[in-house]
Amino acid sequence: MLEVKNLTKYYGDLLAVDELSFRIEEGQFATLLGPSGCGKSTTLHVIAGLIDATSGSVHLRGKEVSDVPPYERNIGLVFQHSALFPHMTVEENLRYGLKMQDFDGDHDRQIEKYLEMVQMLEHADHKPDELSGGQQRRISFARALVYEPDILLLDEPLTGLDRVLREDMRNEIRSIQQEVDVTTLHVTHDQSEALSMSDQVIVMNEGRKEQEGHPTELYEQPKTEFVAEFLGQSTKFEGELVDANTPVIRSGSREIHIETNGDTEAVAGDDISTYIRPEEIDVHPTPQANGDTNTFSGRITDVEYLGHRAELEIELDDGTKVIAFSQTSDDLSVGKEVSVQFDPDKVICV
Structure with a gap:
């Protein structure tokens, strides 16, 4: 037409x-x-x-x-x-x-x-x-x-x-x-x-x-x-691809495990930007072990109650800000120590 x-x-x-x-x-x-x-x-x-x-x-x-x-x-x-x-x-x-x-x-x-x-x-x-x-x-x-x-x-x-x-x-x-x-x-x-x-x-x-x-x-x-950041909210991690076969991205002191299914032309040493949508991040009210895959400790710095969900801002140990959604704000208050976790196949790589 x-x-x-x-x-x-x-x-x-x-x-x-x-x-x-x-x-x-x-x-x-x-x-x-x-x-x-x-x-x-x-x-x-x-x-x-x-x-x-x-x-x-x-x-x-x-x-x-x-x-x-x-x-x-x-x-x-x-x-x-x-x-x-x-x-x-x-x-x-x-x-x-x-x-x-x-x-x-x-x-x-x-x-x-x-x-x-x-x-x-x-x-x-x-x-x-x-x-x-x-x-x-x-x-x-x-x-x-x-x-x-x-x-x-x-x-x-x-x-x-x-x-x-x-x-x-x-x-x-x-x-x-x-x-x-x-x-x-x-x-x-x-x-x-x-x-x-x-x-x-x-x-x-x-x-x-x-x-x-x-x-x-x-x-x-x-x-x-631009598309990743303009369409909806997300948490961004920037880092270097350590191994294209594993694959793992080193972002500061942490490792981000991703799932590419072979759909990437990046090679070890390339700079990669990763994004995780807030609905894909699980928030645990008690800190978990940092050694678990894509699991990191942090502290809640802001809670916005929106009726159908609570929007949380969590500051990780290195100062990175994470945005996550929760169906409840119970036991998730500002200042509380928590951990966040997300699956490798939910990580968007650009």
């Missing part, structure tokens, strides 16, 4: 997007994920035709559209803010979109269908300023979908909503996308949004693609340090 080839965008001397390429199959929900200023919104706006690329091309359904004006690309676009016409009612906002896209079908039936889909049919005669922020977002989605675009572009559409509403809208967007079966490209800096909503995630950093793939693949098998 969508293919971006070697997309590059300069703003004067500033390189915003650097030789970016990716493709999205029909019906997929894909996300451009990265920190602010990484080029993801610029990429979306080039795809929409709102700005011109310096070089590279955009293809929809196999046809290059780089020189096609936005209104001829049959793209639905939802911005960070609702961008509804304030002087029009909800119904008039949708009808205007149908008119501008020369939609051939029954306009009344189409408006009713999509307002019902976003649960806003009873608000058809309301003006935008009579609606809550969440309701305005629903209308924005209905307006972007009502003329049945080939692809839906979402530019951080949940910005500014409170946590509960963000989660509700996140689930609803995914449900509507699957019901309509519209190819969707979503832009966000929120890792939880990207991981929970997407079939495919393209991680961007400083205008470049770091890695792309299914959310599970990116979380469990990051290929770069």
Whole structure:
């Protein structure tokens, strides 16, 4: 449905997007994920035709559209803010979109269908300023979908909503996308949004693609340090590969045992960065023997109770900070001596 080839965008001397390429199959929900200023919104706006690329091309359904004006690309676009016409009612906002896209079908039936889909049919005669922020977002989605675009572009559409509403809208967007079966490209800096909503995630950093793939693949098998650190929390150990056959990494005075299954090109003496996700670390309320595999003593320096779990910060003997999750905070208080343990096959190596 969508293919971006070697997309590059300069703003004067500033390189915003650097030789970016990716493709999205029909019906997929894909996300451009990265920190602010990484080029993801610029990429979306080039795809929409709102700005011109310096070089590279955009293809929809196999046809290059780089020189096609936005209104001829049959793209639905939802911005960070609702961008509804304030002087029009909800119904008039949708009808205007149908008119501008020369939609051939029954306009009344189409408006009713999509307002019902976003649960806003009873608000058809309301003006935008009579609606809550969440309701305005629903209308924005209905307006972007009502003329049945080939692809839906979402530019951080949940910005500014409170946590509960963000989660509700996140689930609803995914449900509507699957019901309509519209190819969707979503832009966000929120890792939880990207991981929970997407079939495919393209991680961007400083205008470049770091890695792309299914959310599970990116979380469990990051290929770069940036992806490992940006997607979720983790504890990082840096060290030297002692033996590629064993394999063991020496990090300071400790040895980190890892499981590579032969899937590494590193050789003895190479510097390796390892990451352990907090959910993979077991915390024992009584210190264990440091001689056990990947078992280290430390002291709890912070406990954050989050309702469904406690998040612990543990300082090891050499000052290394470890982040771990626990289902209970009982007997795990600040200052307590504990030990942490993790299995070799749970260690991520980059």
